[in-house]
Amino acid sequence: MGKTLVEKIWDAHVVKSDAGFPDILYIDTHFIHEVTSPQAFDGLRSRGLPVFRPAQTIATADHNVPTVDQHLPIKEELSRYQVDMLTKNCAEFGVELYGLGHPFQGIVHVIGPELGITLPGATIVCGDSHTSTHGAFGCIAFGIGTSQVEQVLATQCLLQQKPKTMKIEVNGTLGKGVTAKDIILYIIAQISAAGGTGYFIEYTGSAIRALSMEARMTICNMSIEMGARGGLIAPDDITFDYVKGREFAPTGEAWDTAFAKWKTLYSDEDAEFDQTLNFRAEDIEPMITYGTNPGMGMGISKHIPATADQAVSEQPSFQKALDYMGIEGDTLLVGKPIDYVFIGSCTNSRMEDLREVAEFVKGRQKAENVTVWIVPGSKQIEQQAIAEGLDQIFEAAGFHLREPGCSACLGMNEDKIPAGKYCVSTSNRNFEGRQGPNSRTFLASPLTAAAAAITGRVTDVRELLEETVYA
Amino acid sequence: MKKFVELTSRIVPLPIENIDTDQIIPARFLKATTREGFGENLFCDWRYDVNRVERPDFVLNNPLYKGQILVAGKNFGCGSSREHAAWAIQDYGFDVVISSFFADIFKGNALNNGLLPIQVSDGFLERIFEAVAKDPETRVLVDLYAQLVRLEASGDQETFEINPYKKSCLINGYDDIDFILNQRDAIEIYEAKIAG
Numbered sequence: 001m002g003k004t005l006v007e008k009i010w011d012a013h014v015v016k017s018d019a020g021f022p023d024i025l026y027i028d029t030h031f032i033h034e035v036t037s038p039q040a041f042d043g044l045r046s047r048g049l050p051v052f053r054p055a056q057t058i059a060t061a062d063h064n065v066p067t068v069d070q071h072l073p074i075k076e077e078l079s080r081y082q083v084d085m086l087t088k089n090c091a092e093f094g095v096e097l098y099g100l101g102h103p104f105q106g107i108v109h110v111i112g113p114e115l116g117i118t119l120p121g122a123t124i125v126c127g128d129s130h131t132s133t134h135g136a137f138g139c140i141a142f143g144i145g146t147s148q149v150e151q152v153l154a155t156q157c158l159l160q161q162k163p164k165t166m167k168i169e170v171n172g173t174l175g176k177g178v179t180a181k182d183i184i185l186y187i188i189a190q191i192s193a194a195g196g197t198g199y200f201i202e203y204t205g206s207a208i209r210a211l212s213m214e215a216r217m218t219i220c221n222m223s224i225e226m227g228a229r230g231g232l233i234a235p236d237d238i239t240f241d242y243v244k245g246r247e248f249a250p251t252g253e254a255w256d257t258a259f260a261k262w263k264t265l266y267s268d269e270d271a272e273f274d275q276t277l278n279f280r281a282e283d284i285e286p287m288i289t290y291g292t293n294p295g296m297g298m299g300i301s302k303h304i305p306a307t308a309d310q311a312v313s314e315q316p317s318f319q320k321a322l323d324y325m326g327i328e329g330d331t332l333l334v335g336k337p338i339d340y341v342f343i344g345s346c347t348n349s350r351m352e353d354l355r356e357v358a359e360f361v362k363g364r365q366k367a368e369n370v371t372v373w374i375v376p377g378s379k380q381i382e383q384q385a386i387a388e389g390l391d392q393i394f395e396a397a398g399f400h401l402r403e404p405g406c407s408a409c410l411g412m413n414e415d416k417i418p419a420g421k422y423c424v425s426t427s428n429r430n431f432e433g434r435q436g437p438n439s440r441t442f443l444a445s446p447l448t449a450a451a452a453a454i455t456g457r458v459t460d461v462r463e464l465l466e467e468t469v470y471a
Numbered sequence: 472m473k474k475f476v477e478l479t480s481r482i483v484p485l486p487i488e489n490i491d492t493d494q495i496i497p498a499r500f501l502k503a504t505t506r507e508g509f510g511e512n513l514f515c516d517w518r519y520d521v522n523r524v525e526r527p528d529f530v531l532n533n534p535l536y537k538g539q540i541l542v543a544g545k546n547f548g549c550g551s552s553r554e555h556a557a558w559a560i561q562d563y564g565f566d567v568v569i570s571s572f573f574a575d576i577f578k579g580n581a582l583n584n585g586l587l588p589i590q591v592s593d594g595f596l597e598r599i600f601e602a603v604a605k606d607p608e609t610r611v612l613v614d615l616y617a618q619l620v621r622l623e624a625s626g627d628q629e630t631f632e633i634n635p636y637k638k639s640c641l642i643n644g645y646d647d648i649d650f651i652l653n654q655r656d657a658i659e660i661y662e663a664k665i666a667g
Binding site: 015016020021022024026035036038039042043047049063064078079081082085127128129143144145146147148150151154155156157158159161193194197198224227229292293295313314316317320410411412419429431432433434437438 | 486487488489491493494497498499501502503504505506516521544545546549550551552553554555557572574575576579580583584593597634635636646647648650651652654655657658661662665
């Protein structure tokens, strides 16, 4: 019997597999950031250990950095201390750091691919659940806790149970105004916020194959929102073309060797998955979430589900979510006034996202009562956006292009949505208080978020796309 | 790592589903660079109002309920990988979390800190909630050797699954790093093979 792609990559990275124990899995690339690493470095110190393979760990500051005036010292004392601690730890242990002010700084899951550090067939971990993003290149990539960050720093390995595998196939052609973000929000709404727990998901099908690398990253990024540790897409010419020529991608002979290996990275035809699901691209419309977990999403034209229609055991939690959001079941969300729009995060802060938003808002003006933040995923994206004049388009529309970081996705820095306010956000989580205490989040695509910015209401972007043709 | 073998305790019920790690410990409290002190902000936004006054309707503020066992609705610990969630629960004083379903990363993080996550059936979880609703002083026994969880008064019990390696780590207080450090030779042989 053939092997799935996950099995191929996993088996190639097993250092040791003993009955009754988890496998010892070798980690090719380890990303760290300021929030989940300090306690791991402390652990090394108390055990008297060095970083075992410092060249295989790359650090950046992203979660807790301001998105304005990054050239100045961080104002907030605790945040400054945490970022300084990362600098100190990296210097002491010999780890490369792309910190504030460095031209490569940015959200960890944006810079890895952008710099050609993320490569097909690799095992990649980071103390952040959205590490699944890197799976878009055909990697086993997953988020870990701080004890495991310490484990990888100390040994370049992790003790891991081999995961179950799920295949999600999406075939067909996406409709107007429907993007990768809508595909993944649709899948999560279908299988729930826990439906992928215990699995690595391989996304296949013609609708996935047609996507760019940036769109594929959006899909894999949100695998964790259905509980899956990781999601991946077999690499193809779109992948290889993206990787080739990037800062740290292999060149010359090393490229040829790597390329020959990468071409074997696919699930064999007779490989068996533990579960297979099929969806039709034509069934997907622009999506929006209404509740307090990413599984509580729906097509934008639909009515919010009623509590009475939920399973009895789930009704209290469901009603609690609607109460928190200040909405009622069996009503439309379209037309609901909103206060903020956030375009950013490791889900949707890449060049394509910014270009798509710029093209849509060119010549349009944001609604008066709405605040719009655009936070690029990296310094390189910010510079590219300025070089292409997108900053001018945003400014003319009343949008604010800020500096790179995780920002209002998790409200750890000062970019918080105020209590009770509504934000249409291109990020990945709509949990209670995620974007600031008592903030209310509607997750959507960059296009749907941009449409809400223009009208000041939850809007079906298709109605504003009449004159524009989107491929 | 903290050892765990057996515990009998009263329980704190939190019958809400999909409790994510942002609820357990909101991101704005993740600026600390040590593992200690997160307990005071456990479930912060449910526990306190904006003026940091205790919300009397939240279970941690209800003097009727106390204990070292937290019992929560299904899909507990979903979302962010922050280990601070496990640290906060433990720092507050819990040694066990019982639910009918755990998110993967949380479960791993808990086990790596000697906090025992116990997955029970939906039916048994329901019966624990019913028992504690009738009698807030309900006590639950957890026996890791026997992989058994029991409502002390009624004797209603269920066995639970745990990876045998993780079980022995908890009982002995060993962690994964202790284990892998002993495998350094195997790692170097693997690296040589890949390079060669």
